[in-house]
Amino acid sequence: MKKRIHLLAAYSTMLVLSILSTIVYAQPADTLHAPPPVLPGVYADPHIAAIGNKFYIYPTTDGTEGWMSTSFTCWSSPDLVKWKNEGVIFDLPSDLTWAKARAWAPAIAVKNNKYYYYYSADVNIGVAVADKPTGPFKDPLGKPLIKRGSRKGQMIDPMVFVDDDGAAYLYFGQGNCNVVKLNDDMISCDTSKIMSFRPEGYNEGPFVIKRKGIYYLMWSEYDTRDPRYSVAYATSRSPLGPFVKAQGPPVLKGKGVVKGAGHHSVVQVPGTDQWFIAYHRFKIPDGNGYNRETCISPMRFDADGRILPVNVFEKVKPVKIKVAK
Template identity: 85%
Template sequence: MMYITYKIKITALSRFLIFVAFVSFSAATSSAQTIDTLKAPAPVLKGLYADPNITAFGKKFYIYPTSDGTVGWMSTSFTCWSSDNLVDWKNEGVILDLPRDLTWAKERAWAPTIATKNNKYYYYYSANVNIGVAVADKPEGPFKDPIGKPLIARGTRGGQMIDPMAFVDDDGTAYLYWGQGQCNIVKLNDDMTSCDTSKIISVKPEGYNEGPFMIKRKGIYYLMWSEYDTRDPRYSIAYATSTSPLGPFKKAIGHPVLKGKGVVKGAGHHSVVQVPGTDDWYIAYHRFAIPDGNGYNRETCVSPMRFDADGNILPVDVFEKLKPVKIKKAKK
């Protein structure tokens, strides 16, 4: 009789412990879901900004974005933001104003990029669905139009002539990538303000829509781009690799770079910066503004971006909190 009573007590205790474990697991799961939907990190730039181009010059980081917040993306000027730690950003003001500084376009100031060469800074941008170039002596500008016309005029190739990305290879050769609908690539001349448009190469990796970006790591070229439309919550980033900046490119199947989750929607149109002197990489991108954002009301974020041992880009965690980063070795 005592033996039977003892077994009953153990059974009851076991059931109680199982119940406690279940409640704890449910609470943990609920907590994780809450983080996914309610606790996304704050944007790094105050206000509505999209299409961020992040880079490093000297011991500072810079972001060159599109000013957002109008239906049809009708912005007319560009700003520059600087930071010495990736977390705290200073608005350096307007660096290029289309109505004031251009004779050939007045609106639709979109998706800029910047590169340095010849002790100058070259700023490429979309203006009224053309691609222009401007030049300055400092990263903060002011920038001036040196050619008085588009560098790449609308209609030069299929798709829209937007979303330029300038990449300077280790040997000093500079390339321009751009295009919605297909990715166009051309080698820039040494002056960085001209190119031979008869030598444009056009490629269209599976899923490509817009926003090309090029990086090089350990001898491998990574062509990255945005998939879907920027107004689509599924907007996301994929990539392909090559041993040449001109391709051919092989898409990394099963290795998405970045996409939204939970409260984070429309995460895309990115750029990437390598912290000088390290193998540490960070990705800047926009997402729908939280809360109630959409494809015309977007905000800029920065997250760590990592590689695995085989050189694959690991999926970016859009909920990872950004920690301050200092540049110890200035980029030449």
């Protein structure tokens, strides 16, 4: 009898623990305490890259009504967690003759042992060149690479993808997505060969990666001032498309205290299949489309190559780049 009582007591205890465990794991995730931004202050439109043994972020300087910033900074990190401000690397009033404000959404590309910096300035797309990833960058053209009004929509948000064969493609545009192959000098192109298209839901911020032979074109949907701002993607077997939009939920979307998560970039840790997505969100607290902060989250793929939805509440752990000797 005593043995039965003990067995019943043990069973009851296990049942209670099981129920409690189920209740705990059934609770919704904490959406009120997001990880802090990786850069202090307000920065948006981050382009993240792995160069040498460091990671770099090239952002838009935020915090002005109408996005009237005039200069660009660069940030470096040995591990994606600790970031150093490398200072101003390009200043429109002193480094350009054709634009003085609206310094937006830069991007970096490496080729010919040079660093090519693409940026928006007064709704034109420019290019600058440097010998180091931290600059200083200089304007080699004295004019825009892509002039305002060249195509429908705004000539902003440049991104350059350098393929395995060394060919480089410039993606850009708000309203329409545009792509053109750059010449070998990386500072010129045949504008008559610009291809324009608009994937379903496309607004701005195109970004391209390549994984296992598949090209992923990613972009931001809605407006950056809209809390629903989010990231979608399409795939192709060619950097020029056609691209087929992926079905299902957005790759990146705000939740809870995180609002307006978008205008992203993606970095692959060299020599691995580890990927991270950098993006901005409304500043927490009291942020909006003019006061945004830069964040990083892990990005993963499923067995079929689909990009899994990003958890904007997952903290990034330190990652080192192993440089081959």
